[in-house]
Amino acid sequence: MTAPTKNWTGALREAGLRSLPPERLLPETQPSYVASWIYVFGALTMAALGIITATGLVLAVMGPTWWHHSATGHFVNSLHLWSVELFFFAMVVHLWGKFFMAAWRGNRALTWMTGVVCFMASVGTAFTGYLSQTNFDAQWIATQAKDGINSTGAGAVFNVLNVGQMLMWHITLLPLAVGAIAVLHVLLVRKRGVVPPFADDMTKTEVAK
Amino acid sequence: MSAIVLEVLRYSSVIPLDHPNSFLTWGWFSLSYSNAIVVGLMGLTFLGAILIPFPHGSNNRGGK
Numbered sequence: 001m002t003a004p005t006k007n008w009t010g011a012l013r014e015a016g017l018r019s020l021p022p023e024r025l026l027p028e029t030q031p032s033y034v035a036s037w038i039y040v041f042g043a044l045t046m047a048a049l050g051i052i053t054a055t056g057l058v059l060a061v062m063g064p065t066w067w068h069h070s071a072t073g074h075f076v077n078s079l080h081l082w083s084v085e086l087f088f089f090a091m092v093v094h095l096w097g098k099f100f101m102a103a104w105r106g107n108r109a110l111t112w113m114t115g116v117v118c119f120m121a122s123v124g125t126a127f128t129g130y131l132s133q134t135n136f137d138a139q140w141i142a143t144q145a146k147d148g149i150n151s152t153g154a155g156a157v158f159n160v161l162n163v164g165q166m167l168m169w170h171i172t173l174l175p176l177a178v179g180a181i182a183v184l185h186v187l188l189v190r191k192r193g194v195v196p197p198f199a200d201d202m203t204k205t206e207v208a209k
Numbered sequence: 210m211s212a213i214v215l216e217v218l219r220y221s222s223v224i225p226l227d228h229p230n231s232f233l234t235w236g237w238f239s240l241s242y243s244n245a246i247v248v249g250l251m252g253l254t255f256l257g258a259i260l261i262p263f264p265h266g267s268n269n270r271g272g273k
Binding site: 035036037038040041089092093096097 | 247250251254255257258259261263265
């Protein structure tokens with residue numbers, strides 16, 4: 001009996017299952033060292049990203065000036081803003097925690113680097129969000145930022161004075177980048193496991209495995 | 210009505226919000242008081258996350 005011929009979808013499925021079997025993708029338990037508040041902030045960051053995405057979708061449907069003339073729009077806009085504040089607050093605490101844990105240990109360099117890139121993409125997304133407020137604050141930020149960005153040469157393709165361009169970056173390109181990198185980051189955490197404390201790492205008792 | 214709400218918000222704010230921001234300045238370094246407060250709160254949260262014991266209410270942890 002000959003082995004069945006695999007096509008690319010079958011190969012992709014098997015590679016995915018090998019890399020991330022279901023029990024690793026959606027585990028029911030975590031190592032005992034995860035029972036610490038410092039491990040909560042990554043999940044809190046993702047929860048805030050969920051609220052940002054949901055409120056951003058509503059704002060995208062209703063338009064960038066909705067919040068100026070509607071109490072509901074103002075409320076949704078405020079939810080969007082304050083979930084961003086919570087997102088960055090939690091992400092910075094998460095970053096400090098992982099930095100002092102040296103969370104790149106144990107073949108987790110890619111997990112660390114996707115977090116770094118996600119943080120930088122988030123800063124860009126927040127920046128273009130401030131430029132999309134359609135008010136004097138947005139104009140002030142744009143005029144302050146243009147000289148710095150032009151001095152790098154990026155102003156040739158990234159014009160902060162172009163409201164339409166900044167809005168499109170804010171609602172399409174950058175959220176897609178942040179979302180995709182965040183998903184990849186979480187999948188890598190699932191694949192490699194949560195980084196163990198130094199003592200556990202040194203005694204090779206990685207209970208995550 | 211909105212004037213009353215604005216007055217309540219004005220007097221319920223931790224810091225007055227109807228004037229330009231104040232800054233901490235050391236030479237070239239400049240940081241607004243509001244940003245300094247947020248950074249301080251993040252530092253306190255970080256310390257709390259390390260020092261405050263995590264509740265052990267479930268037997269779903271430490272199983273492995």
